[in-house]
Amino acid sequence: MPMGVRNWIAVASAEHVRLGRAAGFMQVCHGKAAPLRRLGPGDRVAYYSPSEVYRGKDKLQIFTAIGLVREGTPYQFDMGGGFVPFRRDVDWLKAREAPIRPLLDRLDFTGGTRNWGYQLRFGLFEVSDHDMRCIARTMDATLPP
Numbered sequence: 001m002p003m004g005v006r007n008w009i010a011v012a013s014a015e016h017v018r019l020g021r022a023a024g025f026m027q028v029c030h031g032k033a034a035p036l037r038r039l040g041p042g043d044r045v046a047y048y049s050p051s052e053v054y055r056g057k058d059k060l061q062i063f064t065a066i067g068l069v070r071e072g073t074p075y076q077f078d079m080g081g082g083f084v085p086f087r088r089d090v091d092w093l094k095a096r097e098a099p100i101r102p103l104l105d106r107l108d109f110t111g112g113t114r115n116w117g118y119q120l121r122f123g124l125f126e127v128s129d130h131d132m133r134c135i136a137r138t139m140d141a142t143l144p145p
Contacts, residue, residue, distance in 0.1 A: 007126065013052060026047070033074045037073070040069065046135045048120060050120065065092055067090040067091050068144070095140060107127075
């Protein structure tokens with residue numbers, strides 16, 4: 001693993017993640033720039049989707065994308081209607097969507113606790129290399145060494 005590579009979980013609805021995955025970008029925390037500035041080129045990011053659509057009531061609870069942050073800095077994109085969120089470019093890996101529940105006892109960040117979803121409220125948080133590799137295996141994705 002290259003020196004300084006970090007691992008992140010981002011949170012967004014599956015619908016939003018799929019749009020970003022198809023176009024090669026990520027957005028977090030309702031388009032804020034500050035969280036995206038924490039990411040560096042080569043960092044790994046996996047998206048967790050609690051629901052199918054934004055503010056949905058369904059309990060989808062799956063990992064929907066995994067990839068590597070590209071060179072560059074956050075940039076703004078006009079989505080219309082006055083919404084101009086910040087984005088970061090990502091090389092998304094070939095992967096399948098996978099549920100989180102089978103991993104709850106194995107991930108460091110969930111620790112087998114009942115309140116495993118607490119950190120997900122932050123929208124973007126750092127996780128261990130162990131967690132990222134476990135998520136990648138579950139998604140049938142291949143991370144670079």
